Amino acid sequence: MSFWNKNPSSSKQKIRTETVPIKASPGTINRAPSRLQSEARLASSLPRSKSLGQTSRSSRKDSYSTKLSLPERSTSRKRSPVYQRIESDSSEDEGQESPPVNKRQRLTPAELDDPNRTLPSRKQFSQIDSTLLIHAADIASHKLGYRAAFGDTTLEGAPVCLQYPGSSIAERYELVFKKDSFDPVEEILGVIKDFTDFFLDDGKAEPFVDPDTGIIRRLERARNLGSLEGFKSALIDYNSAVESLRNGEDIATVLDKKHSVSESLVVRIMAQTYDRAVSPKVDLLRKYENGTNEIYGELKSNLVYKILAETKITSKQVFVDLGSGVANVVLQAALQVGCESWGCEIMENACSIAEAQKAEFEARCRLWGLQPGLTRLERGDFMVNEEIRAALQRADVVLVNNEVFTPELNVSLVNLFLDLKEGCKIVSLKSFVPENRKISNYNNNDPSNILDVAKKAYSTKSVSWKDEGGNYYISTKDSTRLQLYGDRS
Template structure:
């Protein structure tokens, strides 16, 4: 059970427990209840559109109380909804099929977790892990190999995993085994809190996650990174402003990837790729969403695509930009090598 302290934040950007409570109720109603169950909560007829809203009319009592700053009405509305949800979750006489809300989660096996539930759980996890350390995260030296920045949820082995956003999302959304390494001690500590809080949130929401492994250390020196690179299916590297030397050192590690493995990065690891700025210009001017780089340098093992991401996808800018998907493909490299030579050494 989650308890909400109903305080109003001083600043609009701060955590708002009332808005969070409304968001939780909306997610439960829209994603966990069937039409007949939603009808038990029901909207209030004749409520103005600016109070009712069109996305989740079942919350009209709650929204009307919030809009009117009516505390008693708010408590009554939430209590009434909780009573209905409790009756649905624990029917009487007891349902031999068990908790119907858990059955809804089981039905997502083929379709995946709904985006609303995914983002709700990730947001709750982040609020409980990052809020009290937000000031420390801004202390990172800008425009350096140790700079801090996060890929936001809609964009998703994370090298330079920061506070663990991508690691926890991959584990939750795909159910995969996820590993992340972060050099900065503060970010590494927050990442571990993220994992702990994610496990708690998943228990509350009835969700399962994959195995998560986090490490505080240097990705170039880590024995664990060296061990996992050949096993990885997907490697993510936020190397937006890494130095050329660091990117080259990382590229040398990536040559040990298995065939078919994918590397996603914000800078290209192929020496033959033209600059990302030029790639963006081609994407923007031509209205394209995809550019394919044919392998032309025999010292490289990647086929590379540059894809345009929309605005508000990363934490350091509201502008759109591009990222690179590298597909490990040694076919062309093998064809270009003299007979008898060995590939991958």
């Protein structure tokens, strides 16, 4: 915007000038540079990788699978589906302090706090075969074309290990970087922050979150300054502290008091699982046929989290995903809620990837020391699969992404829902009941009349096939609707 208005009619007027004293902001003069400013100026003089100086990095795709067309993707490897990248102070942002890391988040929503759910302590996961895990170094390494994150190409990736709260087995990482790809350095920082937030009380967390000397601050400072030795030193101290806490029963004590998993940790574990088991094979999911019911797509974790909360499903109940793709939603329900979770998928490529992701998911939950609900994945047509039909009779929540299903399949689904128990909730992307439908003598034989539908809205970036928001529907089976109509007529 312009600060001066040029008015030709006033060009001959005498311009009055006035001296105005300017009051300096506190701390901007007669003051030595702050510690953060000194670090920033030192960082600008050090050679380092481009990735270390960026003030923001590419955000991860937050994608989770059910059915619909897979979005276009670049030729680079697909990013993880779920979590918001952890942003901290950059060495190039002089004078801008990052939010204090000791302000710990409490991310467990009350609606998901299930008193009947128990999160097992690490005793039940004392050992895990490291070969069951896909390590970070297996998907991001010097040999796979990544470059050293700290600028020293002679170190061939700088191998390190990361300790988790549920097992003495550590995960192997290489400190490498590639644009628009999995980022080991950022994941390590994210894992440590989620561990600190969820597994430690405030007293035990202090050595990790102290804004000046805490382990997280040391890691962020080393990253910003491009100091490989500083990063490795802080990571060694972190691993040692986690082992000490785990062996001293501190982590088990905290877990015993919890009855739900925070959204941040759910997203973290699902992202790690997807990165390792799905992303390297994601091109296989593009082999679908347009114009049929066999089309692949994804619901993102923020929408899945909201749906599971709104349906109020508990750890003692049953969840079924009809058309489960690579099983992201099935696995998230098992972790987030702790319920028995079923999925059925007809596409062979998606089924194979789903089984690989399930194996990685279960091993990774053990690594974190958490017990998800029982999961079961079925192959084939959910309309005729006997195991799924039996599970549906016990189901409390059913998810079906029917947005591109043919009208014939949607009608068949409504008939299938007749076997559901009373009160079962059906979540869909397209309503099975026309809007403003009223039961009348002309339609009282329509089986969709047993469904009481609530229309919901989802926000932008909640599904993979479009960026804008939209609607979904929660239908509750309620056969008394027909009885009430009969009584009135």
